[in-house]
Amino acid sequence: MPHLLIVHHSPSSGVAELAAAVLRGARTAQGEGVEVIERAALEATAQDLLDADAVILGTTANFGYISGALKHFFDTTFYETLEHTKGLPFSYWIHGGHDTTGAEHAMTSMTTGYGFRLAAAPVVFTGDMTEEHLEEAEDMGASVAWSLTL
Structure with missing residues (x-):
């Protein structure tokens, strides 16, 4: 059974709503045997990543960067998982108040380091969340x- 790991830092109700939308979409494939595993960024482990067949990452843009929680996930899993993550399908979301440029650059840099392969267009935006974003x-x-079902 394929495993989809969703790792995110969603500190506000708005960003939690965004995470819930991602999970809702991901769970549409559960009937086809895809297991969806959700982890808060500070709780996700290297083993979670090693067990994953794909990963979705979510963060706020804070001070021009990804959240410290998601950075912690990257910092604590990189060396242990590096040989196993090359080609791992992934996507992500980033929500910022005013600017996401630095967070997008960090996300690209880190996921390139892991060797992840972009599997779906990311969701990146600033300002108020709309139904379209969800x-x-x-x-x-x-x-x-x-x-993962193909």
């Missing part, structure tokens, strides 16, 4: 999950 997040979650 729909995009749900679609992204579904796309990554359903890619």
